[in-house]
Structure formats: structure tokens, C-alpha cells
Amino acid sequence: MHNALVDGGAIRKLWIGEIGKYHDHLLRLDPESRRNRFGGAVADAFIENFVKLTVGLDVVIHGFFVDGEMRGAGELRTLGAPDDAEAAFSIEKDWQSHGVGSALLERTLLAARNRGIKQMHMSCLAHNRRMQQLARKFDAELSFDFGSVVGEVEAPFPTPMSVMREVMADSQGFATAELDAQTRMFRRRQPANG
Ligand SMILES: CC(C)(COP(=O)(O)OP(=O)(O)OC[C@H]1O[C@@H](n2cnc3c(N)ncnc32)[C@H](O)[C@@H]1OP(=O)(O)O)[C@@H](O)C(=O)NCCC(=O)NCCS
Structure with missing residues (x-):
């Protein structure tokens, strides 16, 4: 299980009251990543509504945090039936191809398993090779239909x-976040010239 990652980042679940971090992360995605995440070009207003609607739904969000900022996310949301869910991933450009997506998919799969989800759907655009490669890494737990570019x-x-x-993993994520917050508070208290 990956918890500590590139650039001192760590993966943990998003807490209640932190939805603003998810909102800011999604808005920071570069145009191509945003298109790949949402299956097409979407405006800021769409993301704002999307995040508002997410609150209160049956959703588990894992975040990749660096210095308290959310730089990556793995979202698991149930669909019509309680054992049917959809997963989606977003990593900001500077943190892509560093293993963050792999670690988020691993954690999302574990969350799906523990919630009795039998089918976790992931859709991605046909040209999104990286997402397809990422899904293939978990082929023991995934079955593919790349004709329609959906992994189940x-x-x-x-x-x-x-x-x-x-x-x-949750306890470790909590401890890491506590330490991170204390370190940042400590740094702010340091005089400017040491
Ligand atoms: C797709 C995405 C989630 C992948 O996450 P990531 O952190 O960049 O991926 P990883 O570093 O874990 O790499 C996963 C695999 O992709 C492949 N890969 C990595 N970088 C790649 C690149 N530049 N080109 C092609 N394949 C690449 C590798 O096979 C890699 O596995 P390996 O390193 O063990 O060989 C991320 O790039 C992203 O958020 N993209 C924008 C949004 C998106 O496409 N979302 C998916 C739709 S829901």
C-alpha cells in the first residue's frame, strides 16, 4: 500500500469540510486533463455544480496531498444499485506519471471491495493511453472492453x-495530515531570517 509518495505527498481520504480542496483541485486541471477527466471540455461553472452535487452523495474521495494542497483525486461514487459504482481519477499535470494514479486506483479498489461493490466502472476517452495503461496494471481485478473504452x-x-x-491506511493518513499541518504551522512561526 502506497501512502507516502513523490515530493513528500501522501494519500488519504478527504474529510468532511474539505470539499473546497476538491473543487480547487478540479479547477486547477489543465485543459487536456480536464477534458480527459470529464470526457469532454467543461466550463468552470460545470465543475462548481459537479462539486456541489457531490456533497451528500454516496461518494468516497481519496486525495493526494502535497503541503496541504490536493494535487490528485480518486473518486468512487455508487450508481443506481449499491453494488455498482463509478470511479474517476484526476492528477494535476506536474504530478502525473509519478505513480500517483496507480496509488489512488489501489486505494479506490480497496474501498470498493470493502463496500461490497461488485462492478466499478471507469470510462475514459479512446485516446487516453495513460489511463488505459493504468487500468491494465490492475488486470487481475479488472476486466476490459476497450471497444467502448470502459474498464469494469x-x-x-x-x-x-x-x-x-x-x-x-486511514489512521496513517490522519497521522500524516496532522504532522503536515503542524510542520506548516511551525514554518509560519519561524522568523523570516531564521
Ligand atoms: C490518467 C491518470 C489518472 C494517470 O495517473 P498518473 O499518476 O499519471 O499515472 P501513473 O504514474 O500511476 O502511471 C500509470 C501507468 O501509466 C503509464 N504511463 C505513465 N506515464 C505515461 C505517459 N506519459 N504516457 C503513456 N503512458 C504512461 C505507465 O504504464 C504507468 O505505469 P508504470 O509506471 O508502472 O509503468 C492521470 O494522468 C490523470 O489524471 N490524467 C488526467 C485526467 C484523466 O485522464 N483521468 C482519467 C479519466 S477518469
Whole structure:
């Protein structure tokens, strides 16, 4: 399980009250990443509405945080049936191709498994090679139909061990965020000339 990543970043679940960080992260995506994330060009107003609608839905969001800023996200949201969900990923350009997407997909798959989700759908544009490569890395747990460019995860059933892995990752994520906040507070208190 990856928790500490590139540039001192870490992956943890988004907490209640932090939805603004998700909003700011999605708005920072460069035009191509934004198109790939939403399956087409979307305006800022679309993202604002999308995030507003996300609050209160059955959604698990994992974030990749660097210095308290969210630079990547993996979103898992249930669809019509409780065992059917959709996952989507977004990494800001400077942090792409550093393994962040892989770590977020691993955590999202674990969350899906522990929630009894049988099918996790991921859609991506036909030209999005990187997302397809990323999905292929998890081919033991995914089945593909690249004709329609949709990957479906056959999430296995939760086990005490898989639940424990999520609990441990959450505790570690909490401790890392606490330390990170304290370090930033400490840095702010340092006099300008040391
Ligand atoms: C697609 C995306 C989620 C992948 O995340 P990432 O952090 O960039 O990917 P990773 O570094 O974990 O790499 C995953 C795999 O993609 C492949 N890959 C990485 N960089 C690549 C590149 N520049 N070109 C092609 N393939 C690449 C590799 O096979 C890699 O696995 P490996 O390093 O073990 O060989 C991310 O690039 C992104 O957010 N893009 C914009 C939004 C998007 O496309 N979302 C997907 C639709 S929901």
C-alpha cells in the first residue's frame, strides 16, 4: 500500500469540510486533463455544480496531498444499485506519471471491495493511453472492453484483512495530515531570517 509518495505527498481520504480542496483541485486541471477527466471540455461553472452535487452523495474521495494542497483525486461514487459504482481519477499535470494514479486506483479498489461493490466502472476517452495503461496494471481485478473504452472491476468480497488494510491506511493518513499541518504551522512561526 502506497501512502507516502513523490515530493513528500501522501494519500488519504478527504474529510468532511474539505470539499473546497476538491473543487480547487478540479479547477486547477489543465485543459487536456480536464477534458480527459470529464470526457469532454467543461466550463468552470460545470465543475462548481459537479462539486456541489457531490456533497451528500454516496461518494468516497481519496486525495493526494502535497503541503496541504490536493494535487490528485480518486473518486468512487455508487450508481443506481449499491453494488455498482463509478470511479474517476484526476492528477494535476506536474504530478502525473509519478505513480500517483496507480496509488489512488489501489486505494479506490480497496474501498470498493470493502463496500461490497461488485462492478466499478471507469470510462475514459479512446485516446487516453495513460489511463488505459493504468487500468491494465490492475488486470487481475479488472476486466476490459476497450471497444467502448470502459474498464469494469470485479471487486472481490471484503475480508477482515481488506477491512483492516483500509483502517490502517486511514489512521496513517490522519497521522500524516496532522504532522503536515503542524510542520506548516511551525514554518509560519519561524522568523523570516531564521
Ligand atoms: C490518467 C491518470 C489518472 C494517470 O495517473 P498518473 O499518476 O499519471 O499515472 P501513473 O504514474 O500511476 O502511471 C500509470 C501507468 O501509466 C503509464 N504511463 C505513465 N506515464 C505515461 C505517459 N506519459 N504516457 C503513456 N503512458 C504512461 C505507465 O504504464 C504507468 O505505469 P508504470 O509506471 O508502472 O509503468 C492521470 O494522468 C490523470 O489524471 N490524467 C488526467 C485526467 C484523466 O485522464 N483521468 C482519467 C479519466 S477518469
